Amino acid sequence: MSATATRARRRPVMFAAAVATATALGAAALATAPGAAAASVPLTGYELSWGIKESYRNYVTGPYTKGTFTVTDGASQADGNGVFTFTGGQGTYDSTHHTLHLAFKGTLVAESPVHGFKRVLSDFQYDSATGVLTADLTADDGPTQQDVPFAKVAAPTGSDMSGLATTLTTEAGTFLGSPSYAGAAGDPLSVVKEQGTTSPSPSPSESDTTSPEPTSSTEPTSSPTSSASPSESETGNPSSPKPGDSASQSAKPTASASPSASTAPAPSKGDIADGRLTWGVKESFRGYVVGPVARGLIRASDGASQASGNGTFTFADATGTYDTEAGTLSAAFKGSVNFKGHQGEGGGYGLDLTLDNVRAALDGGSGKLTADVTSLGEKSPNVVLADLKGASTKLTAKNDVITVNDVTATLTEAGAKAFGGFYDKGAALDPVNLSVALTAGAELPSGNGTSGGGSGTGGAGTSGGTGGIGGTGSTTGGTGSTTGGIGGSMAATGSNVPVGALGAAAAATVAAGAGVFYALRRRRDTQA
Template sequence: MPTTAPRARRRPVMFAAALATATALSAAALAAAPGAAAASVPLTGYELSWGIKESYRTYVTGPYTKGTFTVTDGASQADGNGVFTFTDGQGTYDSTNHTLHLAFKGTLVSESPVHGFKRVLSDFQYDSATGVLTADLTADDGPTQQDVPFATVAAPTGADMSDLATTLTAEAGTFLGGSNYAGAAGDPLSVVKKQGTTSPSPSPSESETTSPEPTSSPTSSASPSESETGNPSSPKPGDSASPSAKPTASTSPTASTAAAPSRGDIADGRLTWGVKDSFRSYVVGPVAKGRITASDGASQASGNGAFTFADATGSYDTEAGTLSAAFKGAVNFKGHQGEGESGGYGLDLTLNHVRATLDGGSGKLTADVDSLGEKSANVVLADLKAASTKLTAKNDVITVNDVTATLTEAGAKAFGGFYAKGTALDPVNLSVALTKDAELPSGNGTSGGGSGTGGTGSSGGTDSTTGGIGSTTGGIGGSMAATGAGVPVGALGAAAAATVAAGAGVLFALRRRRDTQA
């Protein structure tokens, strides 16, 4: 789904590492159009490091399998059966949508004569717009499958594209030879600009800085220590496209002339939250065959990604470390059309009026819940825990990312009891502007209002891939939902109950409650 800014006055600053390469446009191209911003910027010199999954590497090289990993064509492996690195990443940065696509060199072969398998992976490609890592796959002596979705990748936060969480796809599970890999968490993935690589830059004074991370209020000049590192800098809000322009504090039209007070009303803000990755996957997967719709100011990131709720209102107090913010937007999950006596949906869950509070680093995530027509207001879905007890404003914006969200007892009831209290939900990212002219940073997922649909289980591409959890665990939830059997979780046994809790049994829980009320 296209990404749009929540308000015209704010320009997104997303994927700062990719923005850093915008200065790599040739001087000739800039001279030809000094005032134009290119929609597509070439990228070179990137590396991708990923270990697939540590348990898989241990299995291949273990005493029973006695297998090996072989890396060629520019790939390498860290010592001690470590992660793999793929080199010479080339591609493009889309300066309109602030996304990048990179293809990497390197071939990885895992094989075991004892167990009689050979797996070849090559042509890894990462697309931040879809959040998908693809590869060419060859199993044993079979044909090579091109551009197979191998893992979903969490969206970067700001300038950092390191240690991104990954989830192996159903296709990856089939290729690696174990259904337990499908939908499992993979090793973290990192995409970095290789140090020492060079590319054309407009001028030495602009291409040298200590860090590619942009700031919303550019400094007037680089210090001597910054100018000696030789790393390309990121274009910053307010910079001119002219190669001779020097960033100064006055070049940013949105810079506040005075700092916001330590307490007051929130002017604007965004909250990004995926609810739970396995639940999204199940809804659009081949069992539920459903769809996810964001509306009323909410939006969903492409590739069945996280949701962003916009237009925050509320209050803050940085001295006391407290914040209370309400966000616009609604998200609806529908699945199993035709189930039930009315021929409607067996799963129909809406979350709206999302609110977040923080006090000394701890807080609550609240929403209004509509499940199969049963409405409950102000449901505390999750307990929140931030990394810091303090709230710090920078450029009149408070940003708190990677806030841990843990399901409450009320939240467990909202999901029909198939997610137990204490279950880890997707992390929460939020940014609030303290003044009307403050510029909100880009965060995970899409930003802004509008509406969108996460896709259906029958569609291909990423939706069918992320639905892999539904396909592997949905058999239990799907069969129970179809029969209407009133089997409690405890009767399923520990293994089945764990499978249901991964997302496939949510429908059954909601359906049972509806049937009980009928």
């Protein structure tokens, strides 16, 4: 690709000062003379720094994918799995319209033997007139597609071209392996004069070329496909619910009230008679498990159930204690949820995670969510998975039932370790809905954020799901499709590669968000 290639489409962007200082070939004179005949001025000596998307970098190098980034031909990567820098930028400046076009040296390769993918990006070019960053893209051993729009770049302010906001394109989402990336915020992008050049230009600070802490919007997410993909418990999956899995849950709301329950209120403290807790763990993780990356299944049993459309889980038959005057509650729930994914050639799964013995404790509106976590057969009991925060500090009983909905759940340090460290402490999990009956005759509210009932199994994602890390997938069964886009999805690869035992890291994706999936900030010592 020619480094001085021009683009036909132009729109006014006022940063003449940025390039007027960048050349010694009369650019400044041309910028001050709009009527000059020669509008195109050559530019050299620029570099571009961009991290693509921090959650994508963490996915590639994380303990589950075990991938690497390789930079060559003038590209480099910052320490701690940081941003990438592409050098040797040269091109042209249009002094009439005050726009520039630059092409940069450097090749970036993202590769994972475990998932069997290889993605090559090169010849990055930035055009301020169109506000588009393009690249040449090669997926696995497929053909190279040139000048593919990879990100939309916000217009510079004056001469400052550092920290420009970016938005990933549809083509980028397909290439990276998750359609949920399409339209998602990428890392900030900076174009600066290279160090050591003779032309005066502001030098970037360290913060200019390092991605700031991403907000929750950077985490790749997708809307669940509930209307199109019912859970296999509704489609006759052979893994039918065991007797009693949800019988007690469905029977208790219809139990006849005793005369004493209807005439005398429950005491302010005592034992919990019944109850249920609804929690989805993390929506993007559920989609990842059944999507075309993991191609797995989800099973709720032993008193737990999953809502249709790969929905949230309900844990039933609560026991415990409460004290409305003190604002405290401690409840344990029956039910088990198992996530399986990444089946190897021998039939085993690289991801085999079970959550059971779920407990919730609240005190003045704050509390903990605890569970026993079993990963690849290794059990870790009493893991505090999440810090809970309710909207009110009080617990109020109505018709002998305490109901607390939309409780914020935030991943704890212990939870992050139990799930393999894929997400840092503080990552947002799905909210928790909780209701407990204080008397045997009290009727629990219906639904509690779920639909459907009984135990069931979510199947492997179909081509209708949104694959890749952090995407949501169909639960209609079958094997995920890998067609479409530039060389197919990253999620397409590695389906027949032996995954092997990954220890606790196999459970990492319980907090993924695919994606992608899902944004994190960490320095991975294992990547050094």
